[in-house]
Amino acid sequence: MAKRASSARSSKGARRRASQAGAAPAEFSREEEFFALRTMLLVRRFEEKAGQLYGMGYIGGFCHLYIGQEAVVTGAFMARRPDDDIITSYRCHGHVLASGADPKAVMAELTGRLHGVSKGKGGSMHMFNVAGHFWGGHGIVGAQVPLGTGLAFAARYTGEKRVTMAFFGEGAANQGQVYESFNMASLWKLPVVYVIENNRYAMGTEIHRATAKAEELYMRGAPFGIPGEQVDGMDVRAVKAACERALDHARAGKGPYVLEMQTYRYRGHSMSDPAKYRSREEVQRMREEHDPIEQVRRRLLEKGWATEDELKAVDKEVRAIVSEAAEFAMADIEPPAEELWRDVYAPVNG
Numbered sequence: 001m002a003k004r005a006s007s008a009r010s011s012k013g014a015r016r017r018a019s020q021a022g023a024a025p026a027e028f029s030r031e032e033e034f035f036a037l038r039t040m041l042l043v044r045r046f047e048e049k050a051g052q053l054y055g056m057g058y059i060g061g062f063c064h065l066y067i068g069q070e071a072v073v074t075g076a077f078m079a080r081r082p083d084d085d086i087i088t089s090y091r092c093h094g095h096v097l098a099s100g101a102d103p104k105a106v107m108a109e110l111t112g113r114l115h116g117v118s119k120g121k122g123g124s125m126h127m128f129n130v131a132g133h134f135w136g137g138h139g140i141v142g143a144q145v146p147l148g149t150g151l152a153f154a155a156r157y158t159g160e161k162r163v164t165m166a167f168f169g170e171g172a173a174n175q176g177q178v179y180e181s182f183n184m185a186s187l188w189k190l191p192v193v194y195v196i197e198n199n200r201y202a203m204g205t206e207i208h209r210a211t212a213k214a215e216e217l218y219m220r221g222a223p224f225g226i227p228g229e230q231v232d233g234m235d236v237r238a239v240k241a242a243c244e245r246a247l248d249h250a251r252a253g254k255g256p257y258v259l260e261m262q263t264y265r266y267r268g269h270s271m272s273d274p275a276k277y278r279s280r281e282e283v284q285r286m287r288e289e290h291d292p293i294e295q296v297r298r299r300l301l302e303k304g305w306a307t308e309d310e311l312k313a314v315d316k317e318v319r320a321i322v323s324e325a326a327e328f329a330m331a332d333i334e335p336p337a338e339e340l341w342r343d344v345y346a347p348v349n350g
Contacts, residue, residue, distance in 0.1 A: 030303075036074050036075070039098060041314065046322050046325070048067070053107075053330075063124045066265070073167075074236050076243045077099070086133060086135065086164075086167070087147055089141070090124070090138065106127065107328065114334065120334065141175060142168060142175030143177070144168060145172070148165075149185050163192065166192060170197070170217060174211060192256045193256065194257070198261060201265070201275075201277070203269045206277065217230075218258055218260035227249070228260065236296065
């Protein structure tokens, strides 16, 4: 009976912390609003161009676009320290761009060219940026969660103050390896923040059709004593504030934290998905009422921090960067055959 009472207290405590943490989003300065706008625009315009190149045949295989979810990665990266580790799923273009990777190298990877971030051998799902502490881009559903937990273990083992942010979707939240990771992270108080990007549709299945207690994904860590928080993932300010709280918690040695970002993807699961399982009206309503980029634009205009011409200039600058990236990628060479054997094994000294 004592064990049951202790477990119940732990679960209630996690639920209480979840509700207390749901504070109003912090106000941004003018500089923060512009940074958020530019970052989200870069991801949006890049993904739109990627969709075009896919249709033209320059990109093959799978291609999972991030359009609509830009506030999650932008707010998270605004909250992290430069040495904090990031790992995510196959929907990774926005994360690698936010980590500081050259858009030309990211687009070259999408087109399978030699000067891509993974030398043309990873494609859409396997992007990396070591300099930005971004460790992928992983094609197996949920595989990045134990890997991210391992990154956190390494930081703890070496005594470094880095925190790992492991991103995964609401579909991956049902994978068993996620809960093995939760157990280990809680047991050893590892510095890891688990970010669930809940875009409501796991491939073609609406979340309530496949997930029990779908309205409370942030409570998935409660049985392990892990606090959780549900966040408006369409508001970059709310994302940044929540990530700061979670990162501070983990960095202070208090163990893992779960953040459920309620977001939305405008396109299908991948470029081959016609997304007929939802209505056009639903997508249009989300665009009109919750678009993360338009929220920032409106605030800048309403506060008198920018004019329409200034905002158009930012968009024009971003479009030029993306166009340059596309031209670079289409002109770049494909990897030579001998590249297939490189980077298979790590070099051994001595």
